[in-house]
Amino acid sequence: MIHERKGKRPHPEIPKRTPDNCDRDDSAGRRIKVVMTRSMRSLGRALWGTFTYLVGVLINLLLGVAALVIVLLVVLYATADSTSSDMVPRLNALVATANDHKVGYFQDQDWCEALLVDTGNYASSPASTCGDGDNAKPFDGHGNEIFAKVRAAAKKAGITPIRISVLSEKGTVSFAQIDLSCFYCYASYIYSPQAAYQPDKAEKASVTDMSGGWYYVDTGI
Known part of the structure; x- marks a missing residue:
């Protein structure tokens, strides 16, 4: 048998990249880089925005807690x-x-000044909650003078009462109630020298004996 000698197969030719192909590849690569860069920047801005927001929330929370602590300290100091x-x-x-x-x-x-004395019943407003009882009249010189003296005495005592009620027997005070201007509570000074003051159970009031027949009564907000 005669064997024919096979020749070597020719190597396949690799097509050369033309300038157009190179330009298209470079352009696609640049676009990918641009997209990735923009995505990274957007992600960075989003993360930075989230971080600054959380920091702001934390700062506001700390400021709120600090303000609450200050208010509580002021309240405790004022009450003490x-x-x-x-x-x-x-x-x-x-x-x-x-x-x-x-x-x-x-x-x-602010909306009402009233005074009840043995010589007259005065009120600056016709409202039913201004003054004690009916038939109140406008202030005259005598009423203004007494009102100013009581207000000055309250200022000297270091308090700003909104109402003062006094009961006396033969010239001696037997009971007095001083309602205070208080934004966080409803409080009064009670003078009850004849018997220990006992508030109505429905009020659920806190009573502090201050000695000398005086009591500090706080019925809360």
């Missing part, structure tokens, strides 16, 4: 001072001033 036995002489002086001028009722608010 208002229930001190050092207040008793000042409250006695205030009630004595009212009793000396035969004041049965005193009201001092």
Whole structure:
């Protein structure tokens, strides 16, 4: 048998990249880089925005907690001072001033000034909640003078009462109530020298004995 010698197969030719193909590849690569760069920048901005937002929330939370702590400290300080036995002489002086001028009722608010004395019933407003009782008349010189003296005595005592009620027997005060202007509570000073003050159970009031017949009564908000 005659064997034919097979020749070597020719190597396949690799097509050469033409300039057009190179340009298209380079352009596609640049587009990919641009897209990736923009995506990274967008992601970075989003992460930075989230970080700054969380930092802002944390700062506001800390400021809120700090403000709450300050308010609580102020409230505790004010309450501690208002229930001190050092207040008793000042409250006695205030009630004595009212009793000396035969004041049965005193009201001092932005919308109402009222005074009940043995010589007349005065009120600056016709509202039913301004003054004590009906038939109130406008202030005259005598009413203004007594009102100013009671207000000055309250200022000297270091308090801003909105109402003062005084009961007396033969010239001696037997009971007095001083309602305070208080934005976080409803509080009063009660003078009850004849018997220990017992609030109505429905009020659920907190009562502090300040000595000398005086009590600090807080019925809460």
